[in-house]
Amino acid sequence: MAKSLERKTNVSAASVEDFIDMQDGEQVRDDCRTLVALMEKATGAKAEMWGTSIVGFGRYQWRSASGKPIEWM
Numbered sequence: 001m002a003k004s005l006e007r008k009t010n011v012s013a014a015s016v017e018d019f020i021d022m023q024d025g026e027q028v029r030d031d032c033r034t035l036v037a038l039m040e041k042a043t044g045a046k047a048e049m050w051g052t053s054i055v056g057f058g059r060y061q062w063r064s065a066s067g068k069p070i071e072w073m
Contacts, residue, residue, distance in 0.1 A: 007070070011056070014049040048073075
């Protein structure tokens, strides 16, 4: 019997701002905030954390080869 694979990357309740604040260097943090603002404007979606280190913008659903619906950033 085939094992069900659980995705490792899922949307989380973690704070994007807290993630940015953990980055080394004030310039890097400023650049991250600028990129988040640009991406939110471009996508029309609020930034949210996926896993522990991915900032995603918006969500969409697609179907895997098995037909299972999968939500992704």
